[in-house]
Amino acid sequence: MKARLRRIGSWIADRAGLEPIFRFLKEYKVPPELGRTKKGWFWVLGQALVFVFLAQVVTGTGLAMKYIPSPVHAWDSLQFLNNEVMWGGFVRALHYFGASAMVVLVFAHMARIVITGSYKFPRELNWITGVVLLFLVLAMAFTGQLLRWDHHGVATVDVAASILGRFPLVGPWLMEIVLSGQTVGGATLSRFFALHVIVFPLLIVAMIGVHLYLALANGVSEPPKAGRPVDPATYRSWYERHKEEGNTRFFPDVAWREVAFALLVYAVIFGLAFFLGPKGPGAPPDPTFTEQVPRPDWYFLWLYTLIWYKPAALDAVVLVWFPLLVFPALMLLPLLFGTGERAPSRRPWAVVAVGGAFVIWATLTAFGLRPHWIPNFDTDPVPAAMLAGAPPEVHAGAAVFYERGCQYCHVAYDRGGDYGPDLNQSVARLSREEMTVRIMMGIGNMPAYAHILSASEVDNVLAYIYWAAERRARPAEERDAPGASDAAEREAAEPGREGPP
The missing domain is CATH 1.10.760.10 (Cytochrome c-like domain)
Structure with a gap:
């Protein structure tokens, strides 16, 4: 049986022209530290993100077969999925926790890259495509909220549109593009559905392809070492010698770690989906219903809290200039700091920046889980x-x-x-x-x-x-x-x- 399957696999690989690709991956060499030391475990986050995205495509395709992107039927179709379709609620839960895993992994991957200086020469384009992927993942997560068509999802889009409306010159135009009109309605839901299931997934596939190609072309970055700065004049030749001397191949020396970690992530997603179930939908959207406080999904709670905590005088800074400057600032990082030391011990600012950003995010998220700036409609009378x-x-x-x-x-x-x-x-x-x-x-x-x-x-x-x-x-x-x-x-x-x- 095994021999027969091997022959079938060889036939498909030969006819599809996959043999050169398999041979390349089998012979592709990586820095020896990735396969021989525990440091290699910090290099598995990117591939885990790809594995989770593939799972999202599978679960999302299943959900799209039952979901009806109409204001009249969207909420009911999710209730039908939760309560009537076999494993429907479980698949919804897998999709929600898969989205959460993608957000966690993309930020963790970028944090590792900043701390280890992996964005430096010759991998500047790797970083830039990664930044684009970051915003595409966040866009996928954001558009998915509205598809639940509940009080929280509609209110979140309303808030986001009002923020876009503050942008100078193009604000009203951007707001109308997002809403497909002046308010959230059926056209908004249709547009978000198309973006969520067609446009953004295709863009993510394209950017993942470019990102992986650049990773193979420029080589996987080696763990940094103090006193070994990046010099564009000598780095490429040193890197090739380092790989040849180490003689560590991606498959199977490194690939097994990436598969093992991806399976662990899958196990966590399955466990959360099984024990916690799907997210919503909450109460249907109703502008007259005031006893339910709208809030975004957990990965946007930090921004939700920031909007509430900011002083009124800082409206323009927080709502306009901060979003406008984050993207170009991230893009410029490898262009401004593309050479020199990579070791965290020689770049304490990188560790402080990542650690500080995490503390701020965690603090704002914690406050957003139980915001004190809104009435607590869930409080019970004194017994x-x-x-x-x-x-x-x-x-x-x-x-x-x-x-x-x-x-x-x-x-x-x-x-x-x-x-x-x-x-x-x-x-x-x-x-x-x-x-x-x-x-x-x-x-x-x-x-x-x-x-x-x-x-x-x-x-x-x-x-x-x-x-x-x-x-x-x-x-x-x-x-x-x-x-x-x-x-x-x-x-x-x-x-x-x-x-x-």
Whole structure:
């Protein structure tokens, strides 16, 4: 059987003219460090990205057979895939986590290249094509969000279009190109579907082809060594001698590592897809639905957070000049720093730049996972058991506090949103009269409740706030003990008191 398969493979290779390619790959030599030292494991990220992209093509093709790119049917077709099609939800999950893996791998690959100086002579074009691939991968991830046709996807595209609209001269034109009109609609969905399943995949295939050709033509970069700078006058001849002396071939000395790592990545994607399931779709897009905060997929959360955190005076810098300058800055990197030392120990700025970028990205992403600048509509009311022994007005105040939406923005008794100040701290610095004025008149982004709450409801809310502050100030064992509410809590709720003792 094995001999027969070998004959069939040889026949196909001969008729298709693949023998010269196989021979070239079999005889292709690489720096010996990649096959003989553990450093070679840092050189497997690029090929893993190719393997994941191939998997994305397979899963994406399967999804495209059932997906309907229409505002009327897109959301329902994904629900049908999730719940009715055999393995449909699993394939969707594979596609989502595959997209996440592509984003992680492309950034990790570029970080490795910056740290090891692999963008230097003669591999400047390798880096430039890699930058193009980076933006194509991000474009694929971005367009895929809208295809879910849910509240989050539509809002993300709205925000992105508004950012593009700020660009000087061409802003309105770019905005109309992205939206296929003035607002997100059926034409936008059709355009994003075409970009996601046809245009961007073909461009990625083309750029991967060019990138791999350049990698073979210029040779795979060797691990850097301090005191061995890149000199264009001598580097090529030294590199060829280094490869010949090492006599390490890509296949099988290095290829097995790349296949092993790709299989590991596949295993992680399969595991995440199996245990976590598909992403969405969330609630259908509805501009009147305000109790769901739109947010992009995790790989764009850093930008989402940056947009919210930036001072108003820096709007132009963050939304216009930062995006405009990132692409040319990356493109110019090998042209400005294409020679000299490659070792990280001789280029600490590279390590600091990559490490600093990662810390900033991780911090912004972490804040974006639970943004405090938006109301927390998922907060739950205080259970009755936690109010055991409290006066009736405290029970009534807790109910009003939740039902009127106060708890969406404020914390009282360890639960609530972060959009407004923690009321346990407010009662320590404001008198009861000042608290009453702020509730009735509003302040900043807080609306006035004078025409929303009755006088008795305001008194009950204040009774609950002061009771919660006094209760929270106690040690945890006293606070959580059964029957812990006592006369002190009743005193804290009395109208005449200005705050907890």
